[in-house]
Amino acid sequence: MSNKIKHHLTDDLLMAYAAGGFPEAFDLMVATHLSLCDHCRARAESFEAVGGCVLQDQDESVALSDGSLAATMALIANGAPIAKPDQPGCSVLPAPLQDYVGGDVNDIQWRAIGMGVKQAILPTTREATARLLFIPAGAAVPDHSHNGMELTMVLQGAFSDEVDHFARGDVEIADEDLHHTPTADIYEDCICLAVTDAPLKFNKLMPRLFQPFLRI
Incomplete structure (x- = not known):
């Protein structure tokens, strides 16, 4: 899968x-991409390793009381095992998204937003959506620009769109400078995860009128 991904995270x-x-919504985006992309996952792990070394260098040692290790090991040994729920099988939603949807793609609670396009807003913190x-295959999202960052x-x-062609696993990074009209390929319906930290900027009147109700 990873060798087919052309558009990676920066x-x-x-x-x-x-x-x-990051806000929770952006964490979800990155985690979802990393679950499909070996290239970005390796880079992320290297950054985490560097961060760990920096924290270790800055750490001030604190003396532990006698018996701390023994007490900790006893808690681990006597603690109840944590049962991890089975992940529902799905060929579309990676595991991080399955946790938010509570199932596979058939469990998504879609809401129509016009022209055959549907959305499902996921429960995350308010800093981002x-x-x-x-x-639908061949359909387009209304042309728009951005008030902030959008990852799709x-x-x-x-x-x-005006930038390139994006397939499974690819991430498009959009900011205030990008004006585009994403259009699904004619051969298959397109499902995307999109995260934003600010509302989109639509040029046409109808999308602007419905924007507050659709939270886009």
Whole structure:
């Protein structure tokens, strides 16, 4: 899978993720991409290792009381095992997304937003928004620009815009300078994960009128 991914996360995004400086929605995006991309996962692990070394160098040693190790090991030995729930099988949603949806792609609670496009807003903190988008084959999202950052990752199918062609695992990074009209390939419906830290900027009147109700 990873050798087919052309559009990766930047070092800045991976370092912010490793440092724990992202809102939950962006953490979800990075975790989802890393679950499919060996290349970015290796880079993220290297940043985490560097961060760990920095923290270790800055750490001030604190003396432990006698018997601390024995007490900790006793707690581990006597603690109840943590049961990890089985992940539902799914060929579209990676594991990080399955946890948020509570199942596979058939369990997504879609809401129509016009022209056959549907969305499902995922429960995250208010600093940023994460949503799943369903774009019918051949359909387009209304042309728009951005008030902040938008990351869009393809989970099924593919889409094209003024930048390039994006397929499963690819992430498009958009900011205030990008104006585009993402259009799904005609051969398959497209499902994407999109995260934003600010509302989109639509040029046409109808999308702007419905924007507050659709939270986009």
